[in-house]
Amino acid sequence: MTKPSTKLPPAWHFEQGPIRPPSEAHSLLLRVSRNCPWNRCTFCPVYKGSTFSLRSVEDVCRDVDAVAQHLDLLRRKLDEVDCDTQGVLQFLHDRLPPAQQAPFRAAAHWLTGGLQSVFLQDADGLVIGPAKLTAILAHLQATFPWQFRITAYTRSPTVLRFADEELTALRRAGLRRLHIGLESGCDAVLEKVHKGATRAMHIQAGQRVRQAGIELSEYVMPGLGGRALSERHARDSATALNAIRPDFIRLRTLAIPEGIPLYEEWRRGEFEPCSSVEIARELLLFLQTLDGITGELASDHVLNLFEDLTGTLPDDQPRLVAMVQSFLDLPAKRRCLYLVGRRGGLLRGLQDLNDPAREAAAQDLCRQLGATVDNVEDICRSLMQRFI
Ligand code: SF4
Numbered sequence: 001m002t003k004p005s006t007k008l009p010p011a012w013h014f015e016q017g018p019i020r021p022p023s024e025a026h027s028l029l030l031r032v033s034r035n036c037p038w039n040r041c042t043f044c045p046v047y048k049g050s051t052f053s054l055r056s057v058e059d060v061c062r063d064v065d066a067v068a069q070h071l072d073l074l075r076r077k078l079d080e081v082d083c084d085t086q087g088v089l090q091f092l093h094d095r096l097p098p099a100q101q102a103p104f105r106a107a108a109h110w111l112t113g114g115l116q117s118v119f120l121q122d123a124d125g126l127v128i129g130p131a132k133l134t135a136i137l138a139h140l141q142a143t144f145p146w147q148f149r150i151t152a153y154t155r156s157p158t159v160l161r162f163a164d165e166e167l168t169a170l171r172r173a174g175l176r177r178l179h180i181g182l183e184s185g186c187d188a189v190l191e192k193v194h195k196g197a198t199r200a201m202h203i204q205a206g207q208r209v210r211q212a213g214i215e216l217s218e219y220v221m222p223g224l225g226g227r228a229l230s231e232r233h234a235r236d237s238a239t240a241l242n243a244i245r246p247d248f249i250r251l252r253t254l255a256i257p258e259g260i261p262l263y264e265e266w267r268r269g270e271f272e273p274c275s276s277v278e279i280a281r282e283l284l285l286f287l288q289t290l291d292g293i294t295g296e297l298a299s300d301h302v303l304n305l306f307e308d309l310t311g312t313l314p315d316d317q318p319r320l321v322a323m324v325q326s327f328l329d330l331p332a333k334r335r336c337l338y339l340v341g342r343r344g345g346l347l348r349g350l351q352d353l354n355d356p357a358r359e360a361a362a363q364d365l366c367r368q369l370g371a372t373v374d375n376v377e378d379i380c381r382s383l384m385q386r387f388i
Pocket residue numbers: 036037038039040041044045046047123155181
């Protein structure tokens with residue numbers, strides 16, 4: 001006779017991770033694993049010092065059930081009373097036991113955001129494997145019987161562990177979009193930053209996601225090659241994307257906060273960051289090299305040099321190229337004004353310099369910080385730290 005186990009099953013509690021893409025701001029965040037299974041990229045501060053672990057399918061499904069229960073309660077209460085939604089939400093939240101407040105907040109956030117999408121966290125939603133993921137997707141679809149988008153971050157090496165049929169099955173089970181950090185299409189850059197994927201792996205993984213009918217969002221990191229590899233980084237990233245043809249290209253400019261391996265390399269003189277003008281030149285070459293892509297370019301991050309560098313490819317390509325070129329053509333003092341205004345959070349793009357109030361605010365900030373053409377890069381670096 002087998003001895004009964006004395007081990008108690010780990011207690012379930014509702015969990016959500018720290019990170020989601022900006023485009024998933026209104027999504028229900030469903031944590032299928034904790035932290036990053038790779039965690040070695042030298043530029044990435046997000047999960048350093050945290051240990052990766054999988055969550056069980058049962059626990060993830062309990063999270064789904066907890067959200068569903070609160071969603072039911074919320075809908076009933078909001079139908080019953082005729083007063084402001086936020087007031088009702090706060091009133092209900094404050095009367096719940098602490099353990100129920102997190103799933104309540106998740107349900108309320110999802111409800112007020114329109115119940116349109118679910119994002120599987122953390123850094124790699126596919127790492128849980130096809131069988132477990134399919135079970136979670138099935139439970140989601142059965143619990144919430146309306147049309148919604150399911151998306152996740154993943155890594156190219158993880159995608160390559162899935163057979164084509166498994167990717168197609170995930171799409172059929174409801175997985176609509178994958179977000180992949182390409183970062184660079186240049187092997188020298190990928191190797192230097194310990195991305196754990198080569199250009200060929202990125203291309204193959206991206207193409208297979210697209211062939212499975214899953215939408216693909218690829219993230220590119222301007223500046224990641226530093227001065228030494230800037231040109232190759234721009235050209236190779238664009239040509240890799242030309243081969244993949246993703247639905248979305250998203251820009252995330254490199255920032256170097258203290259505590260990440262790349263910061264130490266910089267301090268030791270082993271990495272020389274690009275200046276803002278060099279980043280703009282890199283962007284220009286990148287945009288000029290993109291070819292045959294029919295998707296969206298998004299610059300939806302505060303660290304980017306131009307937050308309005310967005311458009312539909314290929315139609316908007318000439319406009320986007322002209323936008324970056326016009327920054328490079330600015331007189332040095334005007335460029336300095338833009339950079340301080342942008343890094344100070346006052347300007348989103350060059351057009352904002354035509355707004356007298358915004359321009360005056362940028363001038364003020366330049367005066368306060370003592371910004372000049374010579375020190376503007378140092379000032380911008382310290383301003384950017386606020387957004388990391
Ligand atoms: S794979 Fe993504 S989350 Fe993980 S260390 Fe690299 S950039 Fe960070």
